[in-house]
Each structure stands twice: as structure tokens, then as C-alpha cells.
């Protein structure tokens with residue numbers, strides 16, 4: 001397989017993710033969590049199976065089409081499954097440990113990446129590529145079984161609360177035009193998220209090469225470890241960040257703070273020779289707090305009935321933003337071959353682009369705080385205030401199931 005074909009396997013995953021999540025979010029709102037959990041986790045199993053099967057056609061013209069089909073199915077299933085996961089989490093933890101629950105899902109997803117980083121290569125060396133890919137399929141089957149278990153628990157819980165019928169009634173009313181009714185605070189959150197991730201993901205993708213090109217004495221492996229510190233920090237910190245945010249609230253303030261504290265990270269990388277580990281750990285800290293404050297804010301400003309659509313749309317905008325940011329970075333770095341050393345002035349321009357995105361994130365998040373203040377400070381409310389507002393704190397009371405029931409008018 002050529003490098004271009006290999007990269008296509010990644011690109012098709014990202015593109016399908018960006019497109020499919022909007023439709024998936026809407027379908028989940030319309031047809032329910034159980035439909036989403038079953039269909040999308042089954043798609044990950046099918047996708048990974050087709051991908052693994054494709055590896056048996058090495059040297060034949062079927063290899064690439066099969067692997068691309070596998071990635072397409074897997075990408076559609078996996079991205080959409082995250083939306084159901086968020087929707088279920090938001091329902092059961094709204095007004096309680098919402099940021100902790102989101103933080104924990106993030107930590108587990110990072111744990112998966114870290115385990116993959118440490119073990120997959122060794123597994124492949126011992127058992128070969130085909131068994132490794134079928135091993136991946138087995139993990140997807142385990143995911144499918146877990147998803148079905150969650151689905152049953154969700155159903156039983158809903159029945160116990162007597163909410164099954166109410167949710168079905170609300171689902172019937174959901175229309176794609178509801179996107180127009182998503183409040184201003186939602187769109188400002190989406191912009192805040194997009195600009196923040198525009199700096200993080202493209203930086204992490206290129207960080208290892210940047211470290212080798214700019215700083216002396218780092219082997220390829222050492223540089224990869226240092227770049228990985230962003231996600232390692234997030235693995236350790238995301239849950240703790242969630243606990244703190246659930247306790248103090250102030251989600252909007254955290255969003256501004258994380259963006260502002262990310263400025264020095266890119267400034268250090270652009271204009272100084274301070275060891276890069278300082279910057280990657282620092283970025284890991286701001287990233288953990290940003291993710292644990294920004295994503296769980298979405299359920300607080302949109303009704304539960306349209307949460308799938310809202311989450312899908314936010315994820316799509318974020319992915320498109322990151323994709324465009326990747327293109328700009330590629331253009332700025334002007335890479336012809338990954339072997340060549342990229343001149344430092346080009347790396348500096350890339351960091352300035354990251355700084356520009358971070359400044360845009362600050363502007364979006366400050367606007368978010370201003371609008372939030374005018375509309376009842378839902379995002380910046382403290383836990384004590386929220387508890388007083390919602391009474392006993394049951395999911396039934398905490399979830400604004402009806403449209404437009406999102407604080408002060410919801411816009």
C-alpha cells in the first residue's frame with residue numbers, strides 16, 4: 001500500500017465522521033438511544049470485520065476497496081456511537097456529575113489510545129497483522145456487548161422513572177428544522193470548541209516532527225513520547241477536571257481560562273527553546289479542563305429532545321474546523337517529504353496560526369460568557385445554585401425534555 005492510500009484510510013474515517021454525525025444525531029433524537037446504540041455499535045463490528053477481512057487480499061485489487069469500505073463503516077458507526085454515548089450520559093447525569101461523567105468517558109478513550117500505543121505493535125510482531133486486525137474486531141464485539149448492556153440499563157431506568165412514553169412523544173416532534181431553533185449560547189459554544197481543537201489536534205499530529213526539527217538530541221521515539229504527553233495528561237486529569245467543574249460550576253469561566261492559558265504554550269513553542277515537554281504537559285492540562293468544561297455545557301443549553309442533533313452538529317463543525325486547520329498547517333509547512341527537515345521559520349508560522357485560533361477561541365468564549373450572564377448564567381452557575389433550582393435532582397426533574405425549556409428563553 002502506498003503512503004497516499006494509507007493516508008486515505010485515515011481521511012475517509014474523518015470525512016465520514018464529519019458528515020454522518022449530523023444525520024446520526026438527528027436519527028438518535030427521532031428513533032431513540034436504543035436504536036442508536038444497537039445500529040452504530042453493530043456498524044463498528046461490521047466495519048472492523050470488513051477491514052480485517054480485507055487484509056487477507058494483500059496483493060489483489062480487492063485490498064484497498066475492502067479496507068476503505070471497512071473504514072467507512074467503522075468511521076460512521078464510531079462517530080455516531082459517541083453521540084449516543086453523550087446523549088445517554090447527559091440524560092442520566094444532568095444536574096449531577098455531568099462533567100465527571102464526560103471526563104471519565106474521555107479518560108477511557110485516552111486509555112484506549114495509550115494502550116494501543118504501547119501494545120499493538122508488540123502484538124503485531126508476535127501474532128502478525130491479520131490476527132492483530134481480527135483482535136481489533138474482537139474488541140469491537142466487546143464494545144457491542146457493552147453497548148447492549150447500557151441499552152438495557154437505560155430502558156429499565158427510564159421505565160422505573162415512568163419516562164419511556166414521554167421521551168417517545170418528544171422524539172416524534174423532533175424535526176431537522178429544529179437546528180434553526182438552537183440557541184445563541186449553543187453556537188458560541190460550538191465556535192469555542194472548534195477554535196480550541198483547531199489548535200490542539202493539528203499540533204499533536206505534527207508535534208513529534210516539530211520536536212525533532214527544532215530541538216536537538218531527541219530521537220524519533222523520544223519525540224513521540226513527548227508529543228504523547230498531551231494525551232497522557234488528559235488520561236490522568238480529565239476525571240479530576242470533571243469533579244472540580246461539577247463542584248464549582250463556572251464552565252464559561254473555565255472555557256475562557258483554558259483558552260487564555262493555552263496562549264503561552266504556543267508562544268513558548270514559537271519563540272523560545274524551553275524544553276518541549278513543559279509545553280506538551282501544559283497543553284495537556286488546559287486541554288483536559290477545556291474538554292471537561294466545554295462539551296458537557298452543550299446539554300445545559302439545548303433541550304434533551306434535540307441533544308443528539310446538537311451534539312452531532314457540534315462534532316461535525318469541530319471536525320470540519322480541525323480538517324481545515326490541518327490543511328492550512330500542511331500548506332504553511334509546505335512538506336514535500338516527511339524525511340526532510342522543515343525550516344524553523346515555517347514551524348514558527350504554524351505556531352502563530354495556532355495562536356490565532358486560540359485568540360479566536362478567547363473571543364468566542366468571552367462572548368459566550370456575556371450572553372450566558374444575560375440569560376441566567378446557566379453555564380456559570382454553581383452546583384449549590386443548580387441544586388436549589390432543580391429540587392431533588394432526579395434525572396426526570398433535571399432534564400428539560402420539552403422544547404425551548406433551556407433557561408431564559410433558550411436563545
Ligand SMILES: NCCCC[C@H](NC(=O)[C@@H](N)CCCCN)C(=O)O
Nearest residue numbers: 082083086106197291295315318319
Ligand atoms: N463528544 C464529546 C467528547 C469529545 C471529546 C473529543 N473528541 C473528539 O474531538 C472527536 N470528535 C474526535 C476524537 C479524535 C481523537 N484523536 C476529544 O477531546 O477527544
